[in-house]
Amino acid sequence: MLKKQLIMEKALELFSEQGFESTSVQQITERCGISKGAFYLSFKTKDELLISMVEYYLQQFVTDVDQVVRSSLSKDIILVEFYKSIFQAFKNHAASARVFFNEKVLLTKKELFQKIIAYDLEMSKSIVYMLEQLYQDELHETKYDVMYCIKGFMKSYSELFIFSDIPLDLDQLAKSLAEKTEIIARHTTIPFITEELIQLTTKPCNEEFSQESLLELIEQHLVGSEDSIERESLELLKFQVENPTYSKPILKGLIENIRLQPDYSWVAYVIAKYFNI
Amino acid sequence: MLKKQLIMEKALELFSEQGFESTSVQQITERCGISKGAFYLSFKTKDELLISMVEYYLQQFVTDVDQVVRSSLSKDIILVEFYKSIFQAFKNHAASARVFFNEKVLLTKKELFQKIIAYDLEMSKSIVYMLEQLYQDELHETKYDVMYCIKGFMKSYSELFIFSDIPLDLDQLAKSLAEKTEIIARHTTIPFITEELIQLTTKPCNEEFSQESLLELIEQHLVGSEDSIERESLELLKFQVENPTYSKPILKGLIENIRLQPDYSWVAYVIAKYFNI
DNA sequence: TTGACAAATGACCGATTAGTCATTAGTATA
DNA sequence: TATACTAATGACTAATCGGTCATTTGTCAA
Numbered sequence: 139m140l141k142k143q144l145i146m147e148k149a150l151e152l153f154s155e156q157g158f159e160s161t162s163v164q165q166i167t168e169r170c171g172i173s174k175g176a177f178y179l180s181f182k183t184k185d186e187l188l189i190s191m192v193e194y195y196l197q198q199f200v201t202d203v204d205q206v207v208r209s210s211l212s213k214d215i216i217l218v219e220f221y222k223s224i225f226q227a228f229k230n231h232a233a234s235a236r237v238f239f240n241e242k243v244l245l246t247k248k249e250l251f252q253k254i255i256a257y258d259l260e261m262s263k264s265i266v267y268m269l270e271q272l273y274q275d276e277l278h279e280t281k282y283d284v285m286y287c288i289k290g291f292m293k294s295y296s297e298l299f300i301f302s303d304i305p306l307d308l309d310q311l312a313k314s315l316a317e318k319t320e321i322i323a324r325h326t327t328i329p330f331i332t333e334e335l336i337q338l339t340t341k342p343c344n345e346e347f348s349q350e351s352l353l354e355l356i357e358q359h360l361v362g363s364e365d366s367i368e369r370e371s372l373e374l375l376k377f378q379v380e381n382p383t384y385s386k387p388i389l390k391g392l393i394e395n396i397r398l399q400p401d402y403s404w405v406a407y408v409i410a411k412y413f414n415i
Numbered sequence: 416m417l418k419k420q421l422i423m424e425k426a427l428e429l430f431s432e433q434g435f436e437s438t439s440v441q442q443i444t445e446r447c448g449i450s451k452g453a454f455y456l457s458f459k460t461k462d463e464l465l466i467s468m469v470e471y472y473l474q475q476f477v478t479d480v481d482q483v484v485r486s487s488l489s490k491d492i493i494l495v496e497f498y499k500s501i502f503q504a505f506k507n508h509a510a511s512a513r514v515f516f517n518e519k520v521l522l523t524k525k526e527l528f529q530k531i532i533a534y535d536l537e538m539s540k541s542i543v544y545m546l547e548q549l550y551q552d553e554l555h556e557t558k559y560d561v562m563y564c565i566k567g568f569m570k571s572y573s574e575l576f577i578f579s580d581i582p583l584d585l586d587q588l589a590k591s592l593a594e595k596t597e598i599i600a601r602h603t604t605i606p607f608i609t610e611e612l613i614q615l616t617t618k619p620c621n622e623e624f625s626q627e628s629l630l631e632l633i634e635q636h637l638v639g640s641e642d643s644i645e646r647e648s649l650e651l652l653k654f655q656v657e658n659p660t661y662s663k664p665i666l667k668g669l670i671e672n673i674r675l676q677p678d679y680s681w682v683a684y685v686i687a688k689y690f691n692i
Numbered sequence: 693t694t695g696a697c698a699a700a701t702g703a704c705c706g707a708t709t710a711g712t713c714a715t716t717a718g719t720a721t722a
Numbered sequence: 723t724a725t726a727c728t729a730a731t732g733a734c735t736a737a738t739c740g741g742t743c744a745t746t747t748g749t750c751a752a
């Protein structure tokens with residue numbers, strides 16, 4: 139478990155410096171101070187490493203965003219906090235941002251393409267949820283356009299973090315983008331992204347988490363963890379997925395128990411979706 | 416000259432399908448129906464092919480944008496036309512867009528990194544010029560932020576062209592984004608991208624075209640062309656670069672003579688910059 | 693038909709790659 | 723200490739890569 143982590147970290151450094159294809163397994167193992175054989179004890183292939191990394195780092199990002207969006211922050215600061223957390227993440231994980239937001243070699247590998255699109259979709263959903271909370275019915279026609287604008291702001295301004303290391307005032311940046319978002323939301327009258335268009339773009343890769351795949355995911359997280367409140371909560375949740383008996387508040391509480399532990403935040407996120415919480 | 420074109424086209428297809436590193440010279444030559452040796456008659460290395468492609472396709476894009484921006488279109492339609500031309504380009508050249516806007520392996524190769532950043536900078540300048548024409552002094556504090564927003568809109572909405580081939584209403588899209596731009600420009604009060612910040616981000620790769628490198632560029636375009644009004648104009652312009660004697664209107668006329676010929680549009684663009692026209 | 697030249701070929705080369713596996717080192721139990 | 727087991731090694735392989743170059747093909751004028 140720790141070896142995997144080490145490999146992923148060092149590999150991330152190298153990928154962000156040279157790209158995925160140009161980095162050899164040899165180089166990775168050298169930087170880790172392990173042998174080539176040891177690498178293949180942790181990952182079956184080089185591609186499997188990449189897939190694990192995508193899952194690990196994008197899950198973090200998506201759950202981070204979702205946590206801010208679903209927090210109970212007051213309406214007048216939530217946008218600012220949203221942007222602050224996003225760019226904080228870009229700042230702290232500039233390397234992974236470089237790899238996963240720019241190196242789209244990833245997109246030529248079919249399996250990864252699906253995965254990345256799926257994570258992007260999750261983030262889009264979080265943003266739309268935030269907009270619905272903020273503006274209710276005021277922008278039902280244009281909410282997807284506003285979501286696209288927010289994603290555009292992220293893409294454009296993230297360059298400042300990815301391509302240079304100029305010290306930046308995150309508060310000011312967040313305030314500036316929050317204002318822009320507010321302005322766009324309040325004044326846009328000509329929508330382009332319709333509900334129907336969203337359906338079309340997301341149709342092909344819409345596979346929701348089935349009960350089966352969710353149980354598998356939970357099982358994966360159970361095998362590698364020692365006894366704790368979190369583990370117990372997760373076990374209870376597993377039984378609830380198989381046979382729901384508890385009420386929503388209890389489920390919500392159990393999910394809350396594990397949400398804050400980084401190792402569990404993704405599985406918490408998925409379970410919450412499963413139970414519509 | 417024609418062979419090069421063929422190779423670049425077929426290579427673009429393959430790069431857009433599999434990425435640069437995963438595409439072998441063998442594959443390229445097979446798709447072209449030529450031998451491996453023939454490839455190396457046109458390009459010294461695989462990297463040189465990539466550099467040529469970046470220059471060829473990004474030059475087209477940048478000059479396209481600049482042409483709309485500097486056109487004499489009336490103020491109330493220029494934004495719409497700007498977006499229309501951009502997304503028309505994305506639609507027509509989805510393959511090259513996939514490669515050059517997404518595959519940032521390119522950015523790990525130092526020489527290409529500089530080039531791509533430079534082209535991006537040229538486009539940014541065009542956009543700022545447009546904003547200055549449109550809004551004069553009304554937004555001197557926020558014009559760089561508006562520019563960043565425009566680039567964000569482009570990045571975000573271009574996904575619709577790159578990752579799917581849903582038929583889209585370009586007019587409606589252009590109108591929608593023009594409105595958004597107008598709204599942002601009129602209402603933004605909290606700037607983030609200051610003049611100083613722009614200086615910082617562009618400082619490292621600021622090399623303007625020197626007289627020498629410009630002459631070299633012109634020479635390159637002269638060797639491969641047959642006699643024509645355009646060629647004569649370019650020759651005259653070459654002498655003017657070496658020893659300026661003509662007045663601005665004459666220079667402008669000569670540049671106009673060659674601007675519309677695709678092969679010359681980039682050199683026309685650079686000469687115009689050189690003479691501050 | 694010949695000869696001179698350029699264009700095009702593809703077998704070949706050294707280098708590098710992802711992935712394997714016989715072997716060794718390390719550790720816990722008896 | 724002896725035994726049994728896993729963790730870790732790195733020399734090795736087969737395949738593929740970018741790039742070369744002796745050779746062949748095609749195209750002219752003489």
